[in-house]
Every structure is written in C-alpha cells, then in structure tokens.
Amino acid sequence: MLDAVPSSRPGADASDEPVIKLAVLAVGGQGGGVLADWITDVAERNGYVAQSTSVAGVAQRTGATIYYVEMARDTGRLPVFALSPSQGDVDILIAAELMEAGRAIIRGFVTPERTTLITSSHRIAAVSEKIEPGDGRASSAKVQATAEAAAKHFIAFDMEKIAADNGSMISASLLGALAGSGALPFTRESYEQAVGAGDRGVKASLAAFGASFDRARGIAGAASSETVEKPAATETGSGMKAKVSGPENLMQGWQQLAARIDALPAAVRDMAMLGLKKIVDYQDIAYGGEYLDRLDKAIALDNADRYGADHAYALSISAAKHLANAMCYDDMIRVADLKTRSTRDRRVRREVGVKDGTVLQVTEYFHPRIEEFCGTLPAGLGSYIENRPKLAAFLDRRINRGRHIRTDSFAGFAALWFIGGLRRWRRRLLRHKVETAHLERWYDLALGHVRQDYALAVEILNCRRLIKGYSDTHARAQSKFDRVLSALDLVKGRDDAADWIRRLREAALKDERGDMLDGALKTVASLGSDLEN
Amino acid sequence: MAERSFAKEVEKLRLGAGEEFAGEGILAITKALLQCGVGYVGGYQGAPISHLMDVLADAQDILGELGVHFEASASEATATAMLAASVHYPIRGAATFKSTVGTNVASDALANLASGGVTGGALIIVGEDYGEGSSIMQERSHAFAMKSQVWLLDPRPNLPSIVKAVEDGFELSEASNTPVMLQVRIRCCHVHGHFIAKDNKRPPMSVADALDAPRRDTGRIVLPPASFLHEKEKVQKRWPAAVDFIKSRKINEFFGSDHGSVGLVMQGGMYNAVIRALQRLGLADTYGDTDVPLYVLNAVYPLIDDEFLSFCEGKDAVLVVEEGQPNYIEQAFAAMLHKAGRGTKLVGKEHLPMAGEYTGQVMLDGIGSFLRTEAPYLLPGEVRAPNKSGEGVDTADLINVVPGRPPGFCIGCPERPIFAATKLVEQELGKHHIASDIGCHLFSIMPPFELGATTMGYGLGPASASAFNSPDAKRRSISFVGDGGFWHNGLTSSIGNAVFNKNDGVIVIVDNFYSAATGGQDILSSRAGNKTKSTKHPITEAVKGMGVKWLRHIDRTYDVGKMQDTLREALTTDEKGPKVIVASSECMLNRQRREKPLVDKAIKGGERIVKPKFGVDEDICTGDHACMRLSGCPSLSVKSLDDPLRDDPVAHIDQSCVGCGNCGEVADAAVLCPSFYRADVVHNPSRWDRFLESARRSTIGMLQRRRESRRLTFADA
Known part of the structure; x- marks a missing residue:
C-alpha cells in the first residue's frame, strides 16, 4: 500500500484551497441521507462548494450504508471532488451506530493524524448477533478502545437516546455532535438554519441538535482521556435494598429467611438474596426455605476444608444463582401469574406509551400442548395420560392449537388468573415432580465433584444456563444440557476438565441445533482416546 | 406510488436559460433530456436509475406541457424496443435502465435497433451498478456497445459534464444514425452538484405528428438482404461518421502538459478518482490542474486512433485506467500502437487490478506504482521513499468483533x-x-x-x-x-x-x-x-x-x-x-408511508383508531432467541436485564414496531413461547369502549388486589 505525501494534504500550496472530506456511515433507515443534505446545505451557506454522494437506499434496507461529502471554500472555480472516501484520507467520520464506527476503522477511514471520529455509542444488533441462543452481541468496549487510539479526536455518546428524548431522529443529534465538535469551521447558527429550512419536525430536530451540540462541545473541550463515555455503572446487588411488603404472617416468615441470609458468608449474600426473592415471589415462604436448605449444602462444602475462602465462594454463588433459576422453572402457572399482575399491567402501559384518554387492549399468544396440560395435572393423573400415547394424542388434538387471549377482558384475564392461582398446588403437579428430580440429579452431580475438582463442580452448576425456552425449544435445551454433561466421564480427572465443560457449554450456546457442540464433543472424544493411549 | 417523491424537486425541471440548477445527477439528466427536445422517454426502474424513473413519473405534468410521451416500460426490452420510434422519424427518444442486468434483458431489441440504425437521436441511459453497494453480477456494459456497435459515452462525473454528454449523445446518434449509450455510475447518479440550465425545448416532431404521417423504409428492417447491408453500413458509414463527430466536437478531453514522457488515459467516469490520486501524490491541485498529461475518454467506444496516437507522441509510457474486465480499451490501444509501429510502452492492468472497483486506495497505489516505475523524477521525495509513518492501529482484533450487516427485510415486511x-x-x-x-x-x-x-x-x-x-x-x-x-x-x-x-x-x-x-x-x-x-x-x-x-x-x-x-x-x-x-x-414500507399520515390525521381529528404494537414480557422470555431465528425483524432485538441471575439477553421490541403481527404468529405457529403480547391502543375511544374499560379494570383490579394482598410483594419485581 502506498502512502500519500503528507505535504500534499490540503493547504500544502498556499494558493490551493483545502478540501474537507467527511464520510457518514449509517445503517439503512437511520436518515443518513438527510444528514448529508444538511451538511451540504451548511457548507453552501458558509460560502463553500460542496458535493455529496451516496449509494442510496433503495436496495439497502437495514444494511450498512455510506454517504460522502467533500467541500472547499468557493473561489469561483469548481474543485475536482472525489465520489467516495479513501483510506487514510477522511477528515471527519460520522458513525450513526457504534459497530459502524468499528467498520470505518477497519476500512481505514479513521487515522490518528487527521480524523475526527464522531459516533453514537448505541448499538443496533445485527441479525448475526441476535440469532445465537446465548449472548452473541459484539463487544462495544473493544470498538470504543480501538476508536480512541485510531482517531485524532473521538466523540462518542448515545445520540440515539438524545434524539428519542427530544422526539426526533438520530440525524439531528449527529448533526448537533458534528457542530459541537468544532471539526468544521461553521457557526452553530448556520447549522440551525439548515435544519430550520426543513418542512417537518423542525422544532424536535432543533431540540435534539441543541442537546447533542452541548454534549459534544463538553467532550471536545475536555481532556482527551475523558472523551469516551463510560457506561453508567449498574447498581449491583440492587436487590438487597428493595422493599418487601405483605401481610403480617408472611412478613414474619420472610424476616426469618432474611435472617438466614445474613448468616451466610458475605460473598454469597447478594446472590442468595436475589435468588431467595425470586423463589418466594415464584412460590411461597416455604419454597424459600427449601432453596436455602439446598444452598446450605454448597455452603457447607465451601466452608469445609476452606474451599470457599480459596475460591472466593464460587461454588456457593453459582449454586445460589442456578438453584434459583432451576427451582423457578417456566410452567403455565408462572406465565399466567406473571401476566396477571398489576405491575405487569403498569409495565406494558409504560412500554407502549399509553396516554390518558386512550384504551389499551392486550392480546397474549399461547400455544399449549398436551405436555403442558399434563404438567399442570396432579402427578399421578398426568403420568397416567402421558403413559397412554393414544389418549395423549387424542387430548393433544383438542388442546394443541394457538390461543389468543385478551387479558384486558374479564373472561381472558380470569382464565389466566385462575391458572396462576394453581400455584398453591404446584408441588403436587407432574411438572414439579419432573423438575425436582432433574434438579436433584444435577445438583448432586455437581456437589459430588467438589472434592476431586472444585472448578469442575462450579462448571457443572453453570451448565444450568443451557436450560431455557418453552416446548420444543425447552426440549432442545435439555438435550444440549445432557450432551454437555455426557462429556463429564471423558474429561474427569484431567487438569483442564472444568475448562472443557465451559467450552462445551459456550459451544452449545452458539447455534440452535448444537452443531458447534457436536463438533466440540468430537474433539473431547478424541481427547479421551489420547488418554487411553 | 414510489418510495421517494420528487414532486418538489421536479419544479427544477422548469428552470430557464442562465438559471442555476442545483440537485442530484439523475435530476440533471432529466433536465438535459428536456433541454434537448426529447420526444419520448421510457425505462425500467432499478438502482441507480430508479430515481430517474421516479423523477419522470412525478414530472408528468411538465412532460405533458412539452408534448413529451413518457412510459414506465414493462421491461428493459420494452424500453429499448420503444426506441423504434426513432428509426423512421426524426424524433429524439431516450430509454433508461440499470446495467448490466437491464442491458442483458434489452439486448435483443438493442441488436435490432443497432442493425437498422436510427434517424432521430436515440439515447440509452444506463445506470452502472458496479462496485461497492452493487446488488448484481459484476460485468461491463462496454461489451454490449462493442457487439451491437452502438456508441458508448462515459462522461466525467460532474453535473455540467453529464448534461453535456446528453446533448452530445443525441447529436452523435443523429450524425452517425446509431443509438448511443450513456453510462453513469451509481455515485454519479446521486451526486449533488450545479449547472447552468438552458430553456426546455418542445420536440420539433411529436409522436402524434408521426402517427399522422406514417413512414416506412424496408431498408431499415432487420431482414435479409437489408440486414447484410446494415453490417457493412455500420463500418463503412456510421463508424467513420461517429469518429468524425467525436473528434470534431472534442468529446474527449486533454488535460495537463502537452509534453512529458508519461501520460494517463482514462474512462471519463474515472477522472475524479485519478485526480484525487494525483492530488495525494502531490501532482495536482484542488482544481485538477496538473503537469501530468491526461487523455480523458468521455466516449469510450468507438476509440479514436489518431487522437490516441498523437497523445502517445513523444511519450515513453502511457497508463490506461480502465475499470472492470476484460480490459477492452487497453487491448484496443495496444493494437493501435503495435500496428502504427510505435515504441510507447502501454500499461494498465500491470499496475491496476484486473478486477474490482477502482477505489481511492487502488487508484493511489496503481498510479503511484506506474509513476515510480516510469517517471520517478516526477514524484516528491516523500512518495519515492516514504518515511513509514505510524502503522496505525491494529484492526485485526476488530475484524472479528464487528458483525457484517447485509441488507434485510424491513420492519414489518410481509415477506x-x-x-x-x-x-x-x-x-x-x-x-x-x-x-x-x-x-x-x-x-x-x-x-x-x-x-x-x-x-x-x-x-x-x-x-x-x-x-x-x-x-x-x-x-x-x-x-x-x-x-x-x-x-x-x-x-x-x-x-x-x-x-x-x-x-x-x-x-x-x-x-x-x-x-x-x-x-x-x-x-x-x-x-x-x-x-x-x-x-x-x-x-x-x-x-x-x-x-x-x-x-x-x-x-x-x-x-x-x-x-x-x-x-x-x-x-x-x-x-x-x-x-x-x-x-x-x-x-410495509409503502403502506406505512401511505397510512401513517392518514392515521395521525384521523387521531388528531378525533376518530376512533386502533394502533397495534408488539411487546415481550421480559420475565417470561428465557433468552433463547428462537423467535429471532424465525424473524430477523429490525425492531425485534436483544436487551440485557439488570438481573445478576440472568446470563443471556432477552428479546425486546422497540418503538419502531409497526404491529404487523409476525412475532405473535410465529410464536404461535412454531410453538415458541408465551412472552409475546400485542398491545392495541385505542385512540379516541367511544363511550362504549370507555365504559367497558372501566368495568373491566375495576373487576380485574379487584382480582389483582385480592391476590396481591395475600402474597409478598417485592418492590422491584
């Protein structure tokens, strides 16, 4: 790759007008074209000649798109402008989403000697990031860190939020950030005139522009180390402070459970408290007691032989987390209970933005099958039906169909309210029996390994993360869980046994059917034969 | 109804002589057609030419006033066949479509049109969808021009040049009785710039006039023996006429010094990128002034032998900048030099890649490499022996992080x-x-x-x-x-x-x-x-x-x-x-554009309107994302919960949701999970709506209070 001459940079020749090169990388539909038009307009208002080009949006639905603007002071002669950005030759790079900033850096449009990089720090997940059964999202931190090193000036904050807060589109807050950055020699007023020349949503656009301008101005003025916005620290252990209320007798029971938490090793308390609340909220005080009883087994192992102190109570913390999730399995009762709470009603109203004077109607999408039906029957009756395939199939034909239930209507609500009320009998139902047996097997398996291999025991507990979803998805998750743990016998006794189980679990979260997992399992199997040799 | 409305912009088509036009490339081309007295226009949409069709569709009033017939053709073949109106009649006609896919479809009509030749100017404006952002196979329109022997213009990518190319194209077509293709690349179609307008012209003969006085000439019909004569006529009459016209009208341009031991020859469309490379090499200024001799081919077919040979006079080496492959122009020039017994070294694809778009970096590398080999003395010291500046940041890590983002279905797409x-x-x-x-x-x-x-x-x-x-x-x-x-x-x-x-x-x-x-x-x-x-x-x-x-x-x-x-x-x-x-x-894109303003107006006007939106109960969603594997909707995405008990992000539907129903239907059909809900907001509810709601909410509230008074409530739950 050939480098350009530094002295051929704009301004090398005193008589030569420098050309300012600006590229906008956006996701289709973000209004990059509007932004490019505004920038061109601002330049022309300031006595510049400007040229903008794009590979416009007709076939670009939601794909990555580039808009490109060049400008130079008007001297009466027409400069020769390029039609697309070149590597190492961009003065201002505006990215409308964080990964697009990353893409700009990869493509060489951001150079430490010259480029001001202005990016919104928000994320729009690409399809590839969304379809992983686990967390497939790209690392924002890595892009932020590289961007800081790659750009001469780096301005990043959530411009999408500023736009939304002001009822406008991100193009307006991006323009505000550009103006605030001072990267172009134009006044704030000239930008505002360009925005004002539009015919729709001018007021909201100007508000978003202004808010973003101030924010960028602040960052541009600050020391370079402060240019990167740190994400707001999440309040860890917020659960500890949350208020609990209820009838007197239940509160007494709760206090006793809470007292048991206080007696736990400090490192475990936060997670145990969160778990306990989930459990009690799911079922009742007694179920909370069962949870703590189970947790105590892990803590006892941690306390014995100083395992816990050596490993920062990793086993107990993992147990506290995954026991809670395992005991709160997702059954029809839980779904119905959650969907009929007043807090849920309030959340939906908030999310949908229901205003006074409007009426909200909510439709729920259910598709129960014979499995869910039997799970909600008393254990004996449920197993009776399940053991008779013809009967089960007969019933399934009557049950298995999509049901759209209106929870704003009394009948729909009451039906779910009734199912939610089955909570009281949950312990006697088939699903509970199945889930409890599964839980015991898993938990015993994990705790049984503590003495030989502490880390492996923790990883076995963590495999609980694999179990999620409903119906077929749940069955697939169960199968992945079983397949991961099937490798236990192969890796047991190796120094890196825990690592292998972790790797298998991560592979299982990569795709739907577990193809990656199967591949990883084959590798593990070959390890086994190595051991034998 | 097209996606983008040009209703406001088309007013620019009325500008008169001396007024300054400011706008996009495609709009400038439309204006140029009217200034040339075009009698009829047809075409088929497809990037980058869609907007040209949309402009024409929105400009039908103006076209009507001038007596210009416009058709949205059924296909590119139809559009090209339409140019048959210029075969016997002195009417200027234009067809426009995306190339090379459209040219493929049109090539039957194109071959027939080219064989018989035209009386009125026939211009085929092809939008080249090549390089970054292209959605089609990467081929060249050049081959079509060569095989049918129609002339191909490839003007410099600025508004005055493309407007001039439209004017030249019609005249060239008439002077040589041959249809002319005008190729504009995708970014040129969308370039924003200025030019000084002329008055629009009514076509001297309209299609209506032609219908009133039909003409025919068997000699122009593709049937033996006429078709045998056409082939001879192409080389004996039409080709020389075209060469004369291109030469005498100085369609191709020369820039830079008259002397010099090296020179650059380029397609007109490549000019700006060549100048940018020269600027970056310290050999050109902002306005393109340079000492390096340049020969710019605004007409890339036919090529003009003596123009090229005189450009090579006294030069040791010439670089041909020709994007795409095969390198027809380079081959033709090499043959010219060889046959003329010249010693000038001709290079092209040795320094520039055979395939792929000539981006800024490719051009900088290629021209730099040519000059370092053939004329290093031209280059400033820093370019000949650069002090390697910092390597920049290492992006290898980033390549694995940044996800690909190909285009996909829109929000709420019915497909x-x-x-x-x-x-x-x-x-x-x-x-x-x-x-x-x-x-x-x-x-x-x-x-x-x-x-x-x-x-x-x-x-x-x-x-x-x-x-x-x-x-x-x-x-x-x-x-x-x-x-x-x-x-x-x-x-x-x-x-x-x-x-x-x-x-x-x-x-x-x-x-x-x-x-x-x-x-x-x-x-x-x-x-x-x-x-x-x-x-x-x-x-x-x-x-x-x-x-x-x-x-x-x-x-x-x-x-x-x-x-x-x-x-x-x-x-x-x-x-x-x-x-x-x-x-x-x-x-859905069209539906929203049509309905949204109506719905907003109806709500403001007090009408009862139900607006749907989908949502996800985040405590019911288990974060398996099975729904997304059956959707990919941009408004259905992932979100982290502030809950240490949960490892994986859950599904979330943002404000952009249009309530199409796909989420719920898929969850139902695939038996996924019950976390989706549809929230219908009734705006301006009727009295019955409100009565029903208050009755329901009071009874539902009663049930909720009853249950919640008997259990513990966690404030953050």
Whole structure:
C-alpha cells in the first residue's frame, strides 16, 4: 500500500484551497441521507462548494450504508471532488451506530493524524448477533478502545437516546455532535438554519441538535482521556435494598429467611438474596426455605476444608444463582401469574406509551400442548395420560392449537388468573415432580465433584444456563444440557476438565441445533482416546 | 406510488436559460433530456436509475406541457424496443435502465435497433451498478456497445459534464444514425452538484405528428438482404461518421502538459478518482490542474486512433485506467500502437487490478506504482521513499468483533412470515431445493432464514427450477418469484413454461403490490389507483389464464399457520402440474408511508383508531432467541436485564414496531413461547369502549388486589 505525501494534504500550496472530506456511515433507515443534505446545505451557506454522494437506499434496507461529502471554500472555480472516501484520507467520520464506527476503522477511514471520529455509542444488533441462543452481541468496549487510539479526536455518546428524548431522529443529534465538535469551521447558527429550512419536525430536530451540540462541545473541550463515555455503572446487588411488603404472617416468615441470609458468608449474600426473592415471589415462604436448605449444602462444602475462602465462594454463588433459576422453572402457572399482575399491567402501559384518554387492549399468544396440560395435572393423573400415547394424542388434538387471549377482558384475564392461582398446588403437579428430580440429579452431580475438582463442580452448576425456552425449544435445551454433561466421564480427572465443560457449554450456546457442540464433543472424544493411549 | 417523491424537486425541471440548477445527477439528466427536445422517454426502474424513473413519473405534468410521451416500460426490452420510434422519424427518444442486468434483458431489441440504425437521436441511459453497494453480477456494459456497435459515452462525473454528454449523445446518434449509450455510475447518479440550465425545448416532431404521417423504409428492417447491408453500413458509414463527430466536437478531453514522457488515459467516469490520486501524490491541485498529461475518454467506444496516437507522441509510457474486465480499451490501444509501429510502452492492468472497483486506495497505489516505475523524477521525495509513518492501529482484533450487516427485510415486511413458514415446513418435511429470484424476497438467502440456492434473473426463479422435474423425485422443488419479476418476465418464462412442461414443483409468487425492491413503483397488479396507469389486475387471474390448475391465494401473509399449511399441501398433494401459491400483503414500507399520515390525521381529528404494537414480557422470555431465528425483524432485538441471575439477553421490541403481527404468529405457529403480547391502543375511544374499560379494570383490579394482598410483594419485581 502506498502512502500519500503528507505535504500534499490540503493547504500544502498556499494558493490551493483545502478540501474537507467527511464520510457518514449509517445503517439503512437511520436518515443518513438527510444528514448529508444538511451538511451540504451548511457548507453552501458558509460560502463553500460542496458535493455529496451516496449509494442510496433503495436496495439497502437495514444494511450498512455510506454517504460522502467533500467541500472547499468557493473561489469561483469548481474543485475536482472525489465520489467516495479513501483510506487514510477522511477528515471527519460520522458513525450513526457504534459497530459502524468499528467498520470505518477497519476500512481505514479513521487515522490518528487527521480524523475526527464522531459516533453514537448505541448499538443496533445485527441479525448475526441476535440469532445465537446465548449472548452473541459484539463487544462495544473493544470498538470504543480501538476508536480512541485510531482517531485524532473521538466523540462518542448515545445520540440515539438524545434524539428519542427530544422526539426526533438520530440525524439531528449527529448533526448537533458534528457542530459541537468544532471539526468544521461553521457557526452553530448556520447549522440551525439548515435544519430550520426543513418542512417537518423542525422544532424536535432543533431540540435534539441543541442537546447533542452541548454534549459534544463538553467532550471536545475536555481532556482527551475523558472523551469516551463510560457506561453508567449498574447498581449491583440492587436487590438487597428493595422493599418487601405483605401481610403480617408472611412478613414474619420472610424476616426469618432474611435472617438466614445474613448468616451466610458475605460473598454469597447478594446472590442468595436475589435468588431467595425470586423463589418466594415464584412460590411461597416455604419454597424459600427449601432453596436455602439446598444452598446450605454448597455452603457447607465451601466452608469445609476452606474451599470457599480459596475460591472466593464460587461454588456457593453459582449454586445460589442456578438453584434459583432451576427451582423457578417456566410452567403455565408462572406465565399466567406473571401476566396477571398489576405491575405487569403498569409495565406494558409504560412500554407502549399509553396516554390518558386512550384504551389499551392486550392480546397474549399461547400455544399449549398436551405436555403442558399434563404438567399442570396432579402427578399421578398426568403420568397416567402421558403413559397412554393414544389418549395423549387424542387430548393433544383438542388442546394443541394457538390461543389468543385478551387479558384486558374479564373472561381472558380470569382464565389466566385462575391458572396462576394453581400455584398453591404446584408441588403436587407432574411438572414439579419432573423438575425436582432433574434438579436433584444435577445438583448432586455437581456437589459430588467438589472434592476431586472444585472448578469442575462450579462448571457443572453453570451448565444450568443451557436450560431455557418453552416446548420444543425447552426440549432442545435439555438435550444440549445432557450432551454437555455426557462429556463429564471423558474429561474427569484431567487438569483442564472444568475448562472443557465451559467450552462445551459456550459451544452449545452458539447455534440452535448444537452443531458447534457436536463438533466440540468430537474433539473431547478424541481427547479421551489420547488418554487411553 | 414510489418510495421517494420528487414532486418538489421536479419544479427544477422548469428552470430557464442562465438559471442555476442545483440537485442530484439523475435530476440533471432529466433536465438535459428536456433541454434537448426529447420526444419520448421510457425505462425500467432499478438502482441507480430508479430515481430517474421516479423523477419522470412525478414530472408528468411538465412532460405533458412539452408534448413529451413518457412510459414506465414493462421491461428493459420494452424500453429499448420503444426506441423504434426513432428509426423512421426524426424524433429524439431516450430509454433508461440499470446495467448490466437491464442491458442483458434489452439486448435483443438493442441488436435490432443497432442493425437498422436510427434517424432521430436515440439515447440509452444506463445506470452502472458496479462496485461497492452493487446488488448484481459484476460485468461491463462496454461489451454490449462493442457487439451491437452502438456508441458508448462515459462522461466525467460532474453535473455540467453529464448534461453535456446528453446533448452530445443525441447529436452523435443523429450524425452517425446509431443509438448511443450513456453510462453513469451509481455515485454519479446521486451526486449533488450545479449547472447552468438552458430553456426546455418542445420536440420539433411529436409522436402524434408521426402517427399522422406514417413512414416506412424496408431498408431499415432487420431482414435479409437489408440486414447484410446494415453490417457493412455500420463500418463503412456510421463508424467513420461517429469518429468524425467525436473528434470534431472534442468529446474527449486533454488535460495537463502537452509534453512529458508519461501520460494517463482514462474512462471519463474515472477522472475524479485519478485526480484525487494525483492530488495525494502531490501532482495536482484542488482544481485538477496538473503537469501530468491526461487523455480523458468521455466516449469510450468507438476509440479514436489518431487522437490516441498523437497523445502517445513523444511519450515513453502511457497508463490506461480502465475499470472492470476484460480490459477492452487497453487491448484496443495496444493494437493501435503495435500496428502504427510505435515504441510507447502501454500499461494498465500491470499496475491496476484486473478486477474490482477502482477505489481511492487502488487508484493511489496503481498510479503511484506506474509513476515510480516510469517517471520517478516526477514524484516528491516523500512518495519515492516514504518515511513509514505510524502503522496505525491494529484492526485485526476488530475484524472479528464487528458483525457484517447485509441488507434485510424491513420492519414489518410481509415477506418475512412467508419465509418463516417455509423454514417451519422444512423442519417438518426436510430440506428442499429452493430457487430464488431477484427482488426483496431474495433477502431470504441471508440469516436468519438462509433459504434459496440460486438466482438466475428477474422473473426466472421458477424457470431456474425447471430442470428439477422428475417422476422419480420424492421431493418437489420450491421456487420464488416476486410480483415485479412476475410481470417483467415471469408470467411467460416461468409460469407458462412450468405449465407447458408439466412441471411438478411449487411456485410461490410473492405479491407485495409494488415493484418494491426498486423503490415501490406501481405495476399491473398494484392495488392502488394510479392516475396515469392501469392497475388492479390480479396475479391470480393471469396465472389461471396461463393454465395453472392448482392455485392458492393467501391474502394475508402474516398468517404463518395458513402459509405453512398451504405450503405443506402444495408439497404433498397428489395433483400434477405446477402448484402455485400467490402470497399477498402490501409492502410495509409503502403502506406505512401511505397510512401513517392518514392515521395521525384521523387521531388528531378525533376518530376512533386502533394502533397495534408488539411487546415481550421480559420475565417470561428465557433468552433463547428462537423467535429471532424465525424473524430477523429490525425492531425485534436483544436487551440485557439488570438481573445478576440472568446470563443471556432477552428479546425486546422497540418503538419502531409497526404491529404487523409476525412475532405473535410465529410464536404461535412454531410453538415458541408465551412472552409475546400485542398491545392495541385505542385512540379516541367511544363511550362504549370507555365504559367497558372501566368495568373491566375495576373487576380485574379487584382480582389483582385480592391476590396481591395475600402474597409478598417485592418492590422491584
């Protein structure tokens, strides 16, 4: 790759007008074209000649798109402008989403000697990031860190939020950030005139522009180390402070459970408290007691032989987390209970933005099958039906169909309210029996390994993360869980046994059917034969 | 109704002599056509030329005032055949389409038109969709110009140059009795710039005048013996006339010094990128002034031997900057030098890549390499022996982080549920051979659907599955075609072919009421009224007319269950012959643009309006993302919960949701999970609505209070 001459940079020749090169990388539909038009307009208002080009949006639905603007002071002669950005030759790079900033850096449009990089720090997940059964999202931190090193000036904050807060589109807050950055020699007023020349949503656009301008101005003025916005620290252990209320007798029971938490090793308390609340909220005080009883087994192992102190109570913390999730399995009762709470009603109203004077109607999408039906029957009756395939199939034909239930209507609500009320009998139902047996097997398996291999025991507990979803998805998750743990016998006794189980679990979260997992399992199997040799 | 309205911009088409026009390239081309007194214009949409068609459609009043006939042609072949009006009559005509795909379709008509030649100027404006952002195979229009012997203009990419090229093109066409192609690259079509306008001209002869006084000349018809004479006429008369015109009118341009031991020859469209490279090498200023001799080919076919040879006079080496392959121009110049016995060294693809777009970096590298080899003394010291500046940041890590972002279905797209249903049917019946077609529905080949094995051309989806028709097969092929492709070519080439050859496959016609992928233009089966076009012709009637017996019509594609059942039936029925499913729902992008302002107005006006939106109960969602593997909707995304108990992000639907219903239908059909809900907000509720709501809310509230008073409540739950 050939480098350009530094002295051929704009301004090398005193008589030569420098050309300012600006590229906008956006996701289709973000209004990059509007932004490019505004920038061109601002330049022309300031006595510049400007040229903008794009590979416009007709076939670009939601794909990555580039808009490109060049400008130079008007001297009466027409400069020769390029039609697309070149590597190492961009003065201002505006990215409308964080990964697009990353893409700009990869493509060489951001150079430490010259480029001001202005990016919104928000994320729009690409399809590839969304379809992983686990967390497939790209690392924002890595892009932020590289961007800081790659750009001469780096301005990043959530411009999408500023736009939304002001009822406008991100193009307006991006323009505000550009103006605030001072990267172009134009006044704030000239930008505002360009925005004002539009015919729709001018007021909201100007508000978003202004808010973003101030924010960028602040960052541009600050020391370079402060240019990167740190994400707001999440309040860890917020659960500890949350208020609990209820009838007197239940509160007494709760206090006793809470007292048991206080007696736990400090490192475990936060997670145990969160778990306990989930459990009690799911079922009742007694179920909370069962949870703590189970947790105590892990803590006892941690306390014995100083395992816990050596490993920062990793086993107990993992147990506290995954026991809670395992005991709160997702059954029809839980779904119905959650969907009929007043807090849920309030959340939906908030999310949908229901205003006074409007009426909200909510439709729920259910598709129960014979499995869910039997799970909600008393254990004996449920197993009776399940053991008779013809009967089960007969019933399934009557049950298995999509049901759209209106929870704003009394009948729909009451039906779910009734199912939610089955909570009281949950312990006697088939699903509970199945889930409890599964839980015991898993938990015993994990705790049984503590003495030989502490880390492996923790990883076995963590495999609980694999179990999620409903119906077929749940069955697939169960199968992945079983397949991961099937490798236990192969890796047991190796120094890196825990690592292998972790790797298998991560592979299982990569795709739907577990193809990656199967591949990883084959590798593990070959390890086994190595051991034998 | 097209996606983008040019209703305001077309007013610029009325500018008169001396006034300054400011706007996009395609609008400038339209203005140039009117300034040239064009009599009729036709074309077919497709990037980057869609907007030119949309501009013309929005400019029909202005065209009408000038007596210019405009047609949205059925295909590129139709558009080119339309130029037949210039064969016998001195009427200027223009056709426009996307190249090279459109030129492929048009080439039959093009060859016939070129053979007989024209009397009135015939201009074919092709939008080159080459390089970054292109959605088609990478080929050159140049080959079409050579094989049919029509002239090809490739002007410098600025507004004054392309406007001049339109004017030159008509005159060149008339001077040489040959149709002329004018090629504009995608960014040039969308470039924003200025030029000084001239007055619009009424065509001296209109199509109406021609109809009143018909003419014919057997000598212009492609039939022996005339066709044998045409070939001779092409080389003996038309070619020399074209060369004379290009030379005398100085269509090609020379820049830089008259002397110099090296020079650059380039296609006009490459000029700005060449200058940028020279600027970066310290050899040109902002305005393109340079000492390096440049020969700019605004006409790339035919080439002018003596112009080129005189440019080479006294030069040791000349670089040809020619994008794409094969390198026809370089080969032609090499032959000229060889035959003239010249010693000038001719290079091109040695320094520049044979294939791929000539981006800024490629151009800088290539021209730099040429100059360092042939004329190093021209270069400043820093370029000859650069002090390696910092290597910049290492992006290797980043490449693994940043996800690809190919285009996909829009929010609420009615085609998404069709492919969700197809995926579900494949889960039941196994994988099938699926043939895709051109159009938005081709996004099905991308994640999360990953359906479709080939795409062979517009309207050719079912045709491309025609070999997969065997009495021994246990599985049928599935093929897709859009409504745009169906009317373009699919009705005969795909449906008619399948009926005639007793194809047993399944054909899905994706009907979204528009030619959506090209920007939402109306077509025959569009359901909206159109002032100037005849619409509302159902696809089902056409298919029946073709003789299809097994036909199902789904009038709401969002019904995933029904779509799934219909597909299953089509794949398993005993009935012979093609199984055709017409799946219809309006393009959501167009629908929103049409309905949103109306809905907002109705709400303001106090009408009762129900607005749907979907949501996810985050405590019910387990973060498996099965729903996203059947959707990919931009408004359905992932979100982290502030809950240390949960490892994986949950599904979340943002404010951009249009409430199409796909989420709920898919969750239902695929038996996914009960976390989706639809929230219908009733604006301006009636008194009955309000009465019902208050009654319901009080009884529901009672039940809620009753339960919640008997359990512990966690404030953050």
